[in-house]
Amino acid sequence: MKHRLTLDYTLGEGELAPYLDGLRRGTATARQCRQCDRVTFPPERMCSCQTGNNRVATFDWKALDGKAEITHRTDGAGGAFALARFAGADNLAVCRIIDPTVRGNQARLHAADGDLPGLAIEILGEAIETAR
Amino acid sequence: MVLVAGTGMTAFNRRKDGSGFRDWAGAAFHESLESAQLCRDDIDALVVASESDFFSMQLNPASVLADDFGLTGVACQRVEGGGASGQLAVHAGAMMVLSGAARHVAVVGFEPSASYLSGAAVSELYGYSFDAWTDGMTGISATALYALSAKVFMARSNANQEDFAAISVQNRANACDNPTAHLPLEITLEEVVDSPMVFDPYRRLDCSPLSDGAAAIILTQPEDAPASRRGAARIAGIGAASDRVRLGDRGDPGFFAGKQAAARRAYAMAGIEKPETQIGLAEVYDAYSGAQLQAIEALGLSRDYLTEHRSGGFSPSGRLPVNQSGGLMGQGAPVGATGIAQVIACARQIEGTYHDGLQLKKLPRYAVADTHGGVATSCAVTVLVGAGN
Known part of the structure; x- marks a missing residue:
């Protein structure tokens, strides 16, 4: 029995809208906890400083300069991805590397494209020849 | 304690016979019922584990299976926790028995992960197993996320690619004596490290397969079981815990902290104070080869897991012995059934009725089964014990 299902979602961006708007423009919009100043990019919805009580964490949006340092990287047939820390952020971000042929640890945010609206970075370095 | 009165499972593989998940679930359920020496009318609750309606094209599968099994009228529910779905369903069933809400609970897990959709479609769907809004929307795959976690783990632990490959070799070799296994392979270390790269450090033979299949157990209080089954293995402890869903929000993205918390809860319930000496068998969640070492670390199963791994301590x-069944890499991974199959392997080993060639000569007193969803985000651990303990 064959059956085909095609789905076309419209996802409500809710309180993450400023972050996602920033990605579309190529700007890093982080969240900063008003209680402990922790800065997260990608943004957290709850700050760990509020774990011990029932208060809802409150945040401000904070612009980062978009520069990042790659801490770990993986390459494969489906592209390259990294754990990277954006300057000014206290957490790490999972990022798609725009051009996997480029090596280096320093990177900057790249504007997201329509099909992949998540975090993408371009590495500040030179392309190298690869076997693939 | 909760008795595992009956067990049943189908082969885990890629079905090419035109059968479907309702056929497999029915076969596993009826085998478990027969094994428990109970009748259909004895069952008063059904807990179903299945990871995704996208895979099965069936929302609300518990009610459908209750109808298929002839269990109309029983309480039925579906439990989902990604890769941990099967064991979380076991936990739900055990709690029903312990609370007195049910006397005989059937726990049935299934997943048509291999034959219903293309591998590419399943991989894309798995990409949304994590934080779909952030990590998922980068286009990252499960393998790439596990690879990043493994790289952090390798940097901290000094484990290397050959350590990972040795796990793949061992688990596939174990599967050769398991007639239900998806990937029984006699392979060498070199074949693993020379297999095609998926996402470094993981190569194709470091990855568990997408499988079809089903598994089922019947849970009850020992006194509510037929006399002939009262000596079966018991569930002595259950524990579950979650970790930060995004790797980047974790203190150490290479450490499975949620698994550690889940294990500590299960050990406490079972009265286990020194898992590294009291546990005699472990079935752990080796979605990828390195994840087995990460699991052994988090479960506290060894004081020096890397040295012990290199010297054959987990063979x-x-x-x-770890993943005597072959684990996910050898036995296979139909997600909703995986955790239940781990519990079955532990229960049968404790009873001394596991597959010839894989049955441990010295019956383990305690065995631990471990699963997780995400990259060890939703974790579930079950401790089983023999009747005499």
Whole structure:
């Protein structure tokens, strides 16, 4: 029995809208906890400083300069991805590397494209020849 | 304690016979019922584990299976926790028995992960198993996320790619004596490290397969079981815990902290104070080869897991056999059924009725089954014990 299902979602961006708007423009919009100043990019919805009580964490949006340092990287047939820390952020971000042929640890945010609206970075370095 | 009165499972593989998940679930359920020496009318609750409606094209599968099994009228529910779905369903069933809400609970897990959709479609769907809004929307795959976690783990632990490859070799070799296994392979270390790269450090043979299949157990209080089954293995402890869903929000993205918390809860319930010496068998969640070492670390199963791994301590003849069934890499991984199959392997080993060639000569007193969803985000651990303990 064959059956085909095609789905076309419209996802409500809710309180993450400023972050996602920033990605579309190529700007890093982080969240900063008003209680402990922790800065997260990608943004957290709850700050760990509020774990011990029932208060809802409150945040401000904070612009980062978009520069990042790659801490770990993986390459494969489906592209390259990294754990990277954006300057000014206290957490790490999972990022798609725009051009996997480029090596280096320093990177900057790249504007997201329509099909992949998540975090993408371009590495500040030179392309190298690869076997693939 | 909760008795595992009956067990049943189908082969885990890629079905090419035109059968479907309702056929497999029915076969596993009826085998478990027969094994428990109970009748359909004895069952008063059904807990179903299945990871995704996208895979099965069936929302609300518990009610459908209750109808298929002839269990109309029983309480039925579906439990989902990604890769941990099967064991979380076991936990839900055990709690029903312990609370007195049910006397005989059937726990049935299934997943048509291999034959219903293309591998590419399943991989894309798995990409949304994590934080779909952030990590998922980068286009990252499960393999790439596990690879990043493994790289952090390798940097901290000094484990290397050959350590990972040795796990793949061992688990596939174990699967050769498991007639239900998806990937029984006699392979060498070199074949693993020379297999095609998926996402470094993981190569194709470091990855568990997408499988079809089903598994089922019947849970009850020992006094509510037929006399002939009262000596079966018991669930002595259950524990579950979650970790930060995004790797980047974790203190150490290479450490499975949620698994550690889940294990500590299960050990406390079972009265286990020194898992590294009291556990005699472990079935752990080796979605990828390196994840097995990460699991052994988080479960506290060894004081020096890397040295012990390199010296064969987790092999079938070692101090603590790990994934004697072949694990996910050898036995296979139909997600909703996986955790239940792990519990079955532990229960049958404790009873001494596991597959010839894989049955441990010295019956383990305690065995631990471990699963997780995400990259060890939703974790579930079950401790089983023999009747005499």
